[in-house]
Every structure is written in C-alpha cells, then in structure tokens.
Amino acid sequence: MNFLKVIACLLLIFTVLSINFSESLDDGKYIYHNFTEADAEEIGVDENTTNYEKNETIQTFSNSYDDIYVTGCLLPTKEQLMLMADRITVVESVSESVNLSNSTYLDLSADLWFPPVGDQGKIGSCASWAIVYYANSYLQAKIHNYDLNGADSLKCFNPMWAYNKINDGENKGSSLIGNLNLISKLGSATYETMPQTDNYTIWGDEKAWLEAPQYRITGYEISSTNNTDVMKSWLNEGSVIIIAMRGEDIFTFDNNSILSDFDQSHDAADHAQAVIGYDDSISEDNDTGAFKVMNSWGANWSPNGDGSYYITYKAMANLNYTTCYRITGAVYNDSDSHPELVGVVKFDSENKGTKDQNMTFGIGNESNISGYVDIYEGITGNGGNGSMPDVIAIDLTDWNSEFEESLNNSGKGYYFANFSNGTNSSIISEFGIIKYSSYPDIEEINSINSFGCNKSTVFKLFSKSAPSVLNSYIHVGENNIDILINVDDDDIWGANACFDGSNVSYSLNGTNSTFEGSFNRSTFSYGEHHVTFELFDGCGNICNENVSFEILAPIVPSRSSGGHYSSDLSDGIGFGTIKRAVSNSNVVYGNEIDEGFALNLRENVENGNDYELSGDTIIVGGPESNGCANRYDSEFEVSITNDYPGENKGVIQVKTIELRDGNFIRHYKVIYIAGNDRSGTDAALDYFKTLEELPDEPITVEWTENGPIIVE
Known part of the structure; x- marks a missing residue:
C-alpha cells in the first residue's frame, strides 16, 4: 500500500506550505x-522538555482511606498537531454580532442524557473518560x-x-487528540456490547465493532x-468541553469543592476532565464565577458526593495547559441516520497479527x-504487540455514493483492506461489505467470505x-479428459469442476477469465458423464453450469457386417x-429360456440374478x-407382472438409472426387454433387433403368426 503513503506525504507537504497563511473568519457565531504552524508552536508539547517527560508518566494519589486516584492524559506534541493541522479549527472568540446569553447558571449533568459519574480506577484512561464517556x-x-x-x-x-487501542498495550495513559481522532474513525461502543472491564488490552468483540460506527x-x-x-x-449549545490540568491540584479540597487560581499549582497538565456547566454567582479567593467540572474518580471523591467540583473562571484561564476541546457533532446526527456501508474483516486464527500494525x-x-480510513493516521500510540481480535469493522459510509455509482455504472463495487508494518502482520481469512436495512438489522451486500x-x-x-460461462471445451483423449472454460468476467477468483454429482470439487487452473484442467480418463467408466462448473467472483457470487460428455467403449470390427461393433454380436x-x-x-438373463433369447443379441451374456449394475445393461426377461x-x-x-402386459405380449423400455459409487453419481443406460410369458419376451426381443433408434417411450409388442407387431 505504498501509494497511500505517497498520497499522505503529498497532502502533508501541501498542508505545511499552506498552514502558515490563515486569516480570521467570522461565521456569525x-x-x-484554520490551524497554523504558530498554533502548533503555542499548543504543542515539546517532546524534549521535562514537562513532556512528566506527562508520559501516570500520576497516582491515595488518601487516608487508601483510595487510589490516577491521571494519564498525554498532551499533543507539535509534530502530532502538524499532522492534523488541516482538520483543526481554532475558535478565537465569540462573534461581535452574537447576543450573548443572559444565563448565569448551567449544569448539563442535570439532563437525563448526561451519564452518571464514572470511575477510572487504577487505569490511566482519564482522557478517554472525558472524551468518550462524558462528551x-x-x-x-x-x-x-x-436516559443514561x-x-x-x-x-x-x-x-x-x-x-x-491507543495505549501501546500498556497502562500508560492516552492522548487527547488520539481519543478524538479514534472515535471520529471508529465510533464508540456502549457498555451493552463491551461490558465494563479493567483489562486495558482487549478491543471488543464483533458486536462492539458493528455497533461503534453508529x-x-x-x-x-x-x-x-x-x-x-x-x-x-459552547456549553449553552450543549457541548461538553474537555480540558487538561494538574491532577494533584484537585486531589484535596476544602469543604466547598471550589478550586481558585490561588489554590492551583500551575504545573504541567496530566489529567483530562469534562467541563459541564458554569455558575456566575460562585466566588472563591476573590475569583468570581466558576465552571463546573466532572472528574472520573468516582462519586465519593469530591466533598459534594457527585464526582464534580468547580474551578473559577480565573483559575481556568490560567491553567498551565490552556487549550480546550469540544466535539463538533455526530456523523449520524439524528435518530434516523445510520451507517450504510461497513467493511468487516475476520482474521486467520493462527495468524491474527499484532495490534501495532x-x-x-x-x-x-x-x-x-x-x-x-487509516485507523492510526494522526494518532500517537497503538494497541501494542498483543494479538488482534477475531473481527474488526470500519464504517465506509463516507464513500457510499462512490461505491453506489460504481455499482450503477459497471455493476461492480470495489473495496480493500491492508494490514502492515506491525510486529506481525495479520492474515485476512474473510472480508466483506455489509449494509444496514433497518438498523441495527444487517442486510448483507456481500457475505463475509x-x-x-x-x-x-x-x-x-x-x-x-x-x-x-461464455463457452466450454471438453476433449476426451486416450489418457486424459481436458477441460477449458472461458468466462465473461475478468474478476473471477476461481473455478471448480464437480463430476457426476460428486461433492468433491477440483480446482481448475487459471486467472481472471480462462480456466483449465486435465483429469485421468481411467477414473471414469464408459458412458455419459456430467461435469458442473462452479465459478465464483470476489464477492461470493457463484455460477453453476452443467455440461455432459461421453466416454465410448472400445470397438472392434464386427464379423457379420464389417462395421465397427463388438465382435460377438448376433446376426439379425x-x-x-x-x-x-x-x-x-x-x-443379462434370469433362466435358461431367457438365456436363449439373450444369445440372440450377442454371444457373451451373463446371469442377472447376482448381477450388480456397473455399466450400460440389457435386461432380458x-x-x-x-x-x-x-x-x-x-x-x-x-x-412387468404375471398378468401384464398380457398373453404373448412384451415391452421394450429404455431408462438411464443413477447409482452412487463412492463420491460419484454413475449414470447407466438400461434396456429392459420382457413379457409376462416367454412368447412376449421373444416378440419384444425380435422387434428390438429391427429398431433404427432406441425408443424414448415404452413399446408394447405382441407375437402373431406373422411375427411381432406393435400393440397400439
């Protein structure tokens, strides 16, 4: 997939050339x-600074009750921000034309839509709690x-x-933009499909992956x-805001749970939290007005017992890390909109690959x-070198119109997946595209195959x-049966041949539109045979086409006529x-009388009482x-019975009988010549010798003084 890297590099060059030139715009609100290099210099953390090194370590605090509280927020570096520069908007201020709300108080946590206070426990997942869980x-x-x-x-x-998915397989924290970028690509899984866990390496099962794109x-x-x-x-518009600050500053509180600018250390940020409201009436240490913040250390952490606290406007303005974030919206922004096109991959159980690919x-x-969708583009961290899950699914609805256009124009829609450059690369065992009919019910476009x-x-x-199949060619040679088929599609993944109803398939050699195979003739009996060609394309469409061929028995010159027939044929x-x-x-015959009749056909005959059908057969009697x-x-x-077809009457019948022989269905042509008495059998046999062709329907014959005649 080097072409993807080339495209990414070209886009990056274009971005670097353009991000230094961005003027302020006013949308009325x-x-x-647009993000600039100057913004990256101001906001991004330098990887070589002491602050960044501190930020790489999860901080742990405990109180007199032995409760453990941890942080784990990694701030974006300048390099990471530059990679995402073309996707970031920097809001400078509220437009002068906007009438600001007169509201002095707001608390989003009072809404039924706001989740209960969460507890990250001993996991350094504060950024994920603030962004994924709360926002x-x-x-x-x-x-x-x-109603959460x-x-x-x-x-x-x-x-x-x-x-x-972004902690490198270790409990080492995660970045703010890593979480934001990830859920913009993969979505989020609920506790319904991914139950609560402290395991920081699992990725969720098929249900979680299929739910998340919504x-x-x-x-x-x-x-x-x-x-x-x-x-x-932003809060008035219903957006939860994500901030990062020093976790140690909120470890202990006085009784009113208000953090003023005087109270905070202004040290490097290491803990992400969610801003969920404000109150202009709050005052602390000469600071007036405060934002309400929801932490992820559980309900019992704060003095007011709901997991929240207030930070004054002044303290918020003077945080060490002053950048705040909000989610701009949902891809599926009403209850009737849903993913339409999702790619699903299953991995070979012995070669799942690692999560760092x-x-x-x-x-x-x-x-x-x-x-x-490049899952880890613009994301620092991956899933580590642990084994991939059984299944992953990615929303491709952003390009559904192109997919449908291709289908309408050419009858084909193309899609792809690539896993590379990890400790171990995955081997894809099954891959398909699905769409939703009535969400979450799946209507499969292409079965996972x-x-x-x-x-x-x-x-x-x-x-x-x-x-x-455009055309097929079967040549029965002296030693081999050769098959050649031409197909009307240049995207055929394979072709199989099945003989005589067998459930054993033989792969034919070839690619795209021409396939061939050669089979040992000695494995086939004399007579007619059937081959079923099974063609399948990349999406699992299968075509079956049946073709017949015949293997003739060896023939020698007839002693009576000089023709090329068996040498023991009788005259007449x-x-x-x-x-x-x-x-x-x-x-084959049954008794001495019928044996005499049978010898009127050929010299080599056999008793039929223990005879097992193994080739084309004439039954006499x-x-x-x-x-x-x-x-x-x-x-x-x-x-044929003792009473039917009647005195001096016999019947000539021809039928192809199918018999299973191991994995093969054998087809034998059987000619049945018999009457309910010896005269009837003799009449039918004599008349049979005069026929020009084998009959399609039963022929009833009666013996008369003038010889056998047909009974109408």
Whole structure:
C-alpha cells in the first residue's frame, strides 16, 4: 500500500506550505481561523522538555482511606498537531454580532442524557473518560433520547473501547487528540456490547465493532480556556468541553469543592476532565464565577458526593495547559441516520497479527481509490504487540455514493483492506461489505467470505450479477479428459469442476477469465458423464453450469457386417444405433429360456440374478425369473407382472438409472426387454433387433403368426 503513503506525504507537504497563511473568519457565531504552524508552536508539547517527560508518566494519589486516584492524559506534541493541522479549527472568540446569553447558571449533568459519574480506577484512561464517556455519551444520548441515568444506562460509552487501542498495550495513559481522532474513525461502543472491564488490552468483540460506527463524531475544534465567553457559549449549545490540568491540584479540597487560581499549582497538565456547566454567582479567593467540572474518580471523591467540583473562571484561564476541546457533532446526527456501508474483516486464527500494525480500509480498486480510513493516521500510540481480535469493522459510509455509482455504472463495487508494518502482520481469512436495512438489522451486500483472502492486503469487489460461462471445451483423449472454460468476467477468483454429482470439487487452473484442467480418463467408466462448473467472483457470487460428455467403449470390427461393433454380436440386428447399444452393454438373463433369447443379441451374456449394475445393461426377461429385473423393474414406466402386459405380449423400455459409487453419481443406460410369458419376451426381443433408434417411450409388442407387431 505504498501509494497511500505517497498520497499522505503529498497532502502533508501541501498542508505545511499552506498552514502558515490563515486569516480570521467570522461565521456569525464565532471568529475562528484554520490551524497554523504558530498554533502548533503555542499548543504543542515539546517532546524534549521535562514537562513532556512528566506527562508520559501516570500520576497516582491515595488518601487516608487508601483510595487510589490516577491521571494519564498525554498532551499533543507539535509534530502530532502538524499532522492534523488541516482538520483543526481554532475558535478565537465569540462573534461581535452574537447576543450573548443572559444565563448565569448551567449544569448539563442535570439532563437525563448526561451519564452518571464514572470511575477510572487504577487505569490511566482519564482522557478517554472525558472524551468518550462524558462528551460523546452526552452528545449521542441527546440525538437518540437515551436516559443514561435510567433505563438506558448501558448506552453510556465504554472509555476502554478507545483507550485500549491507543495505549501501546500498556497502562500508560492516552492522548487527547488520539481519543478524538479514534472515535471520529471508529465510533464508540456502549457498555451493552463491551461490558465494563479493567483489562486495558482487549478491543471488543464483533458486536462492539458493528455497533461503534453508529456513534462516530464529525471532528473537534479547539479554543483557549481564557476565552470564558467561548466556553460558556459552547456549553449553552450543549457541548461538553474537555480540558487538561494538574491532577494533584484537585486531589484535596476544602469543604466547598471550589478550586481558585490561588489554590492551583500551575504545573504541567496530566489529567483530562469534562467541563459541564458554569455558575456566575460562585466566588472563591476573590475569583468570581466558576465552571463546573466532572472528574472520573468516582462519586465519593469530591466533598459534594457527585464526582464534580468547580474551578473559577480565573483559575481556568490560567491553567498551565490552556487549550480546550469540544466535539463538533455526530456523523449520524439524528435518530434516523445510520451507517450504510461497513467493511468487516475476520482474521486467520493462527495468524491474527499484532495490534501495532498500520490498518487501512477503503473503497476503490488498486488503480482508482475513492477514499480510505487509516485507523492510526494522526494518532500517537497503538494497541501494542498483543494479538488482534477475531473481527474488526470500519464504517465506509463516507464513500457510499462512490461505491453506489460504481455499482450503477459497471455493476461492480470495489473495496480493500491492508494490514502492515506491525510486529506481525495479520492474515485476512474473510472480508466483506455489509449494509444496514433497518438498523441495527444487517442486510448483507456481500457475505463475509474467504474468496481471495489469506493474505495481508485484499482487494475485493461486489457484483450485482453472478459470472457466467461464455463457452466450454471438453476433449476426451486416450489418457486424459481436458477441460477449458472461458468466462465473461475478468474478476473471477476461481473455478471448480464437480463430476457426476460428486461433492468433491477440483480446482481448475487459471486467472481472471480462462480456466483449465486435465483429469485421468481411467477414473471414469464408459458412458455419459456430467461435469458442473462452479465459478465464483470476489464477492461470493457463484455460477453453476452443467455440461455432459461421453466416454465410448472400445470397438472392434464386427464379423457379420464389417462395421465397427463388438465382435460377438448376433446376426439379425439391422441398424447401427442398436448394434452400438448392444456392443456397449452387458446382456443379462434370469433362466435358461431367457438365456436363449439373450444369445440372440450377442454371444457373451451373463446371469442377472447376482448381477450388480456397473455399466450400460440389457435386461432380458421379467422380474419373476431375472433377479436384476426384479431389482430395477420399479424404475421403469411399465412394470412387468404375471398378468401384464398380457398373453404373448412384451415391452421394450429404455431408462438411464443413477447409482452412487463412492463420491460419484454413475449414470447407466438400461434396456429392459420382457413379457409376462416367454412368447412376449421373444416378440419384444425380435422387434428390438429391427429398431433404427432406441425408443424414448415404452413399446408394447405382441407375437402373431406373422411375427411381432406393435400393440397400439
């Protein structure tokens, strides 16, 4: 997938050339500008500073009750911010044309959509709690009207869904923009599909991966914590704001749970939290007005018993890390909008690969890529070198219109996945595209299948129609049976051949539109055979086409006519078709009288009482005297009895009988010549020798003084 890297590099060069030139814009609500290199210098943390080194370590605190509280927020570096520069908007201030709200108090936690206070325990997942659990849970609950404090409590998002994918497989914290970028690509999984856990390495099962895309975010924007009006305006619009500060500053409180500028240390930030309201009437240490902040250390941590506290406007403005974030919206922003196109990958159980790989999903083929999701682009950290889960799913709805356009124009839609550059690369065992009919019920466009898989990079397609055979050629040679088929589709993944109804398939050699195979003739009996061609394309469409071929028995010159028939044919058989039928058949009888009749066909005959059908056969005599006739009489349209077809009457019948021989279905042509008395059998046999062709329907013959005649 080097072409993806080339594209990314070109985009980065363009970004670097353009981000230094950004003017302030006014959309009527806010004055903002696109992210610049100067912003990165101001906001980003230098990896070489002491502050960054401190920020890399989870801080742990405990009180007299032995309660453990941890931090774990990693701040973005300048380099990380530059990679995401073209996607970040910086809000400078509220537009002058906006009439600011006169509200002096707001508390989002009073809404039924706001989740209960959370507790990160001993896990350094504070950034995931602030962003995934508080901010995104509240946003999505408003859209779907979930009562997160009541019947819908399991609709809160599990912060471990995001944390475990960007912590390098260790309990070492996670970054703010890493969490934001991840849920913009993967969405969020609720506690319904990913139950609460302290395991910081698991990634969730198939249910979680299929649910998460519904809850993707559109992105995020930033401002400064000294923009009090901007923060209050964001809160009035229903946005939870994410901040980072020194965790130690809020470890202990006085009784009123208010942090003033005087109280804080102004040290490097290491703990992310959610700002959820404000109160202009609060005053502390000569600071007036305060924001309400929800922590993730549980309900019992703060003096007021709900996990929250207040930080004055002045203290907020003077934080060591003054950048604040808010989610700009949900991709599926009403209860009727849902993912439409999702790629699902399953991995080989012995070669799942590791979680530190580059992982890319997209729409398009190798020569024309419409778009793609690079899961870890712009994200510091990955899942570590632990084993991948059984299944992952990625929302590709952003390019659904291109996919549908391709389907409408060419009948095919292309998609791909790539896993590379990890400790161990994944081997994809199954890969398909699904869509939703009535969410969350899945309507499969392309069943998850293994065609074209078993590698780390897979390009596949969905086709509206199954492939078909243009033409086929079967040559029965002296030693081999050679098969060649041409197909009307250049995206065929494979072709199989199945003989005579067997459940054993043989792969044909070839690629795209031409396939061939050669088979040992000695494994086939004489007579007619059937082969079923099974063609399948990359999306699992299968075409079956049946073709027949015949293997003739060896022939030698006839002593009576000089023709090329069996040498033991009796005289009196007039036409070649009947001669060939007798030459290629075993002739069986039941008693001495019928043996005499059988010898009127050929010299080599055999007793049919213990005869097992193993080739084309002529049965002489009825079921009373012939054991073979007794076994197969019911297969024929006319059954021979002591009373039927009547005195001096016999019947000639031809039927192809199928018998299973191991994995093969054998087809044998059986000619049944019999009457309910000896005269009837003799009449039918004599008349049979005069036929020009084998009959399609039963022929009833009666013996008369003038010889056999047909009974109408």
